Amino acid sequence: MSAVSDRKSQVEFCLAQQQEWDLIVVGGGITGAGVMLRAAQAGMKVLLLEQNDFAWGTSSRSSKMVHGGLRYLVSGQFSLTRESVRERELLSRQLPGLVKPMSYVYAHYKGKWVTRIGFRWLMKLYDLFAGRRTHRALNFDETLLMLPGMRDENLIGGTRFEDAVTDDARLVMRTLDEARALGGAALNYVKVNSLIKAQERVAGVEAEDKETQQHYSLRSKCVINATGVWVDSLWDGAGEQAGQHVRPLRGSHIVLPGHLLPIGSALALPHPDDGRNVFIFPWDNTTVVGTTDLDHKADLDFEASISQAELEYLLTLVNYQFPLCNISAADLISTWAGVRPVLSEDDTVSPSDEKREHACWSQPGLVSISGGKLTTFRCIADNALALAKECCDLPNFEPLPEQLFVPIKKTLKPEYLSTAQHYRLRGRYGKQLDKWITQSINTGYIDNSPFLWCELGWAAQDQQVVHLDDLLLRRTRIGLQLKQGGTKWLPEIRELCQALLGWDDAQWSAEEERYRLIISSYYSIPEAVNG
Ligand SMILES: Cc1cc2nc3c(=O)[nH]c(=O)nc-3n(C[C@H](O)[C@H](O)[C@H](O)COP(=O)(O)OP(=O)(O)OC[C@H]3O[C@@H](n4cnc5c(N)ncnc54)[C@H](O)[C@@H]3O)c2cc1C
Structure with missing residues (x-):
């Protein structure tokens, strides 16, 4: 069908x-x-x-972190942090391969944010909530060894800890x-x-x-x-x-090719202009920088997109913290912006303090x-x-189980998949994988992304794809992870997916046009900077 x-x-x-x-x-x-x-x-x-x-x-435009959120701890939101850290642990246990541990480094600079000792106490609390210790103090040399090329002026050292990352x-x-x-x-x-x-x-x-x-x-x-x-x-x-009232706050990100800023850990770094903490983190084969935090006044029925000022703000952070990288807008793969529904009592409060x-x-x-x-x-x-x-007049329902996701049985790995591929696919597709993996599948990677060609076919066939952007921006993320949304691969994608989607040639062309417009309007580099 x-x-x-x-x-x-x-x-x-x-x-x-x-x-x-x-x-x-x-x-x-x-x-x-x-x-x-x-x-x-x-x-x-x-x-x-x-x-x-x-x-x-x-939910497709977050920073993709499954985390306690140190910022919340510092601002005294203890119950939110405790709940988040516990959920991080639960999701990492129940969704291995989809919710993956990520190493974080917080760099300590003289006179910035919380002191090193204060930070250590916060980390103790963070680990206490999780029921396991993940943090370790790093001295100056160790910090730079983990983050080669990072600005070392006024650097005192760092703290390494663990949170998790996912594909939202x-x-x-x-x-x-x-x-x-x-x-x-x-x-x-x-x-x-x-x-x-x-x-x-x-x-x-x-x-x-x-x-x-x-x-x-x-x-x-x-x-x-x-x-x-x-x-x-x-x-x-x-x-x-x-x-x-609901106060829509926009947060934007920029995506760089991983090789231009190769980092193995996520970093939380103070922005040189306003001291706000911004993350630089690895996501698949890319490096992502974000996020901003400002009132979103645009019509909510249109997708949010990064402004030129936000783009410059994020590039300033990267080039300040990694002075040798010299990243410009032309180096970027893509951008994305999301709008947070923040419940506010007073719009004069700074967005980051909400x-x-x-x-x-x-x-x-x-x-x-x-x-x-x-x-x-x-x-x-x-x-x-x-x-x-x-x-509501609901039937009396059972108490909800602690187990959110049914554990996936360990199955024999087919020889045409590497252990890492099998682990990742199991996490992403759960039990569904069993029905697809029996077919002869194309395990080649789509360009420089971690997505396999076979994943496009599975999604087109079985994952309620209605438009091309569903397939390329949300079922897979190649729209975010390849330049120009991966449009150079559209002929191959068409060959693989058009029949599975049941689209005739006219519909395929209309979908391509729609997709190109979405990519250029909402996921690209704002034109004034590009040109
Ligand atoms: C920039 C940014 C970074 C973030 N980073 C993180 C992070 O790293 N970690 C984390 O834990 N959280 C993060 N968050 C928060 C997290 O992303 C959100 O809390 C979460 O995605 C909200 O999900 P939701 O389902 O409530 O809203 P949404 O994902 O917005 O879903 C609401 C849906 O309702 C649909 N809808 C609206 N009206 C109608 C209607 N009339 N009929 C039918 N459908 C309708 C919309 O189309 C939409 O898809 C971040 C948020 C932002 C903005």
């Missing part, structure tokens, strides 16, 4: 039937996916609807796959236009399939509004209940959630479901 006919039958099955769902989740980012998984684990009949592609919002969009897909295996249903490109109300409570949603413009009325015992930065569009005034905790609000039949972190999605989901139990 091609992706087109597969989607048609799924839409008919989920939307056209007159059935009442226990739960409808609106929003297919990590929060919505987490709620769907936990609801499916509790035995509920659950449907998730996403207006664009899964993870299209903030794949984490969303993996969570959805797990929920589907338990009977849940998830559809992309279906927008919820409004809520259905009956007897003073929310009783379902009015939805629209954006691909066919077909409208559907869907009934449910409970609706969970997990639309992140869009939370108020479904319920006017979610945050206002608690005297807060708290990152999530909040849930309820009214009869509806729970709305916003804020929080990728790392803590399980806690956020459990919190939302606990509230749903109180305010």
